[in-house]
Amino acid sequence: MCRLMKLIRQILTAAILALAATAGQAATVTVFAAASLTDALKQIATDYEKSSGDKIVFNFAASGTLSRQIEAGAPADVFFAADETKADALEKKGLLVSGTRESPLGNSLVIVTSAEAAAIHSPAELTNAAIQHIALGEVQTVPCGTYAKTYLERMSLWPAVESKVIPCASVRAVLAAVESGNVDAGFVYATDAATSKKVKVAFAVPAADAPKISYPLALLKDAPEVEAARKFLAYLDSPAATAVFKQFGFLVRPSPPVK
């Protein structure tokens, strides 16, 4: 009996060591990121995976959707949204790891039109009869929609165009709607418009008129892979990552983090 117990102990020890050894290798970092970051982050992740050996898994959606999922207990390591208020909400609930929050990116709004739509040159032309449907991100969950509405209110255009608004579930959904031709115009980020050849950029919203667009990035408190996540966060600040963001058209803010 004693010898059997010794054997079992040896096997268990070996197993635990083996697991520990593998744990030391390839971790999977789960990143919840705003839809507008899709292409840039995917490319960054590909580069990172090659160099680090870790795996990055993404959940791209509207920031509001993501924050709701996190509040409901979704297992995630990193939160990268397009709206500071979403991160504020999570921070108030104590779901972010203090000291890890930063705002590395900015963006700009553009108005895009579908291939068949009448050309417009200014936001005021959105009130034209020829523009029947305008796609906007759903204003409560999609930051791009919130920004667009704020902008239109500042321009005193909101009452006139409100009845034409088609809410969409994310900024990429807005882009898709404009691409399909089912809506005449839509508000997306400049970075999204750049990814599509099927839409025309009709008007770029000047930074002075638009609300401040800022992308908060933070480590989540209940992150399953804390160490690997910290490594990835550090990589996102690196020159290699910054270069990719710039390449896709994002405005890169200099560190340290803005609070």
Next chain:
Amino acid sequence: MSTAVLTATFRKQFPGGPEIAVDNFCVGRGVTVLFGASGSGKTTVLRCLAGLEIPNEGEIKFGGEVWFEQSGRRHTAKSELFLPPRLRGAGFVPQDYALFPHLTVAGNLRYGLKELPAAEAGLRVAETLRWLGLEGLENRWPRELSGGQQQRVALARAVARRPRLLLLDEPLAALDTPTRLRLRGELRHWLRELRIPTILVTHDRQEALALGDDVVVLHHGLNVQHGALPEVFGRPANLAVAEITAVETIQSGKILAIREGLATVLAGTARLTALALDLPPDTSEVYVCIRAEDVILMQANSVQSSPRNHLAATVQAVNRKGSLVLVTLDCGFPLTAWLTQAACDELALQAGAQVVALVKAPQVHLLPFAR
């Protein structure tokens, strides 16, 4: 049958099933009984005439109107014509009546009267109900009616439209015996009054005799004989008809001699005299058919009487059937006779009694062997 109102020659093949082939089926102005055993295809023929089944080929004509025409050849230009049931003006009464369960009696009758103005339709309904003794039942539902009432409503519904042709499928079969017998007399009366050419399907000989003027006998889907009822039932043209019209004695026999239109036939061990009309010249083997009601029995002493056939017979069995008695005899061949109860008692008939059976020569039917 003076003038045929409807003529039909057609073939209906059910896939993997029986085939019905009627040839020169004719219906006159009176009541034609379509007679045959169950499964002989009578209902199918009726349904083809109504337009509820479409034959594979043939033609059906009513008056001068073509109801159906289809030549069977596929590679020639098919002349296909099918007049749908609603344009034929034929009233149809199926065996189970098929009264519309969601309409009242009046509603059922009114269904076929849509072309009439409402007031006239109402009058027609009332009149038809009265004629068939159904007053007061206008607002009843079919499920509330007795079997006899349902049958009359079904008839009323078909007749209210004043159809050109009336098709009745076993009209009395679904009724219990007392109702059936009572309604039979009434039906005969109504059909006479209506004077619409009628085809009535039945397998019951009594019903046929009671209701029909002419009869068409159907055997395995083929029409094998037609003519006036008494003639067909009295002189069956072949063995099949004889069996269907239920001649009680059928016996094989051999013709011994034919002289002056009379044949001497050996049946079993008895010699019979029969009429030799319509027999093919060199017939030797025949079936002898004698109806039970054509047999007279008397005491076994020799008395001069007219019937040519005096047959010494021994009673085998005596079976009472209602007010009649069926007596089975052996006179050299098995012979059956219908007698009244009184006659049976007078002759003191019982098994083993010796009697003489008398059959008139014209009532001995000879049928050549079917080849």
Next chain:
Amino acid sequence: MSGAEWQLVGFSLRMALASLLLVLPIGLGLAWWLARKHWPGKALVETLVSLPLVLPPVVTGLVLLQLFGRRGWVGSWLHHTFNCDVVFTWRAVVLALAAMSLPLFVRAARTAFEEVDVKFEQLARTLGAGEWRVFFTITLPLAKRGVLAGMLLAFARALGEFGATIMVAGNIPGRTTTLPVAIYQAVENGEDAHAWLLAGVSAVIAFAAVFVSEHLLRRSQ
């Protein structure tokens, strides 16, 4: 419940009723055709009709989007001929609801028609009725219960429809937002109490509709 919420319920009910009006003629025709006629390839039609029942509703929505979008086969014709848009309007809602509830209706109605004995239809023909009259005066009245049960089922299904609707009509408050879509959006916005209230209303209506439908189906047997 606030005025806006009652309006939402009203809108959903109106859309479900409108979809029922669209489903009825098509569904009755299909059900009768499948019940009474036989032809080569019938199995294919049966399968196609049943497809929305088992396909993910978003797939049906995708197909509708493809057909009725501004560049779709039907949508472009409508847009150019009548300047009429389907996608992102109430018309798309009715279309999505109808597409998803049609199979349920056809199934129930077909069974109801099959249970009507053909002998009544045949007899009606001998009494001079044409095919349309036979259908409306004999077949349909005798199949009443099953057809009604089918209508209720279709109505309930339409009220609960989400996947296809959100694909092809979006979520435009007051114009295409139905009860299920509103519930989804409320959850997205973190408005849980609001979501539960709407869910409750939805459940009550669905329960009532299915209850009556089952009762009718049982009685017809």
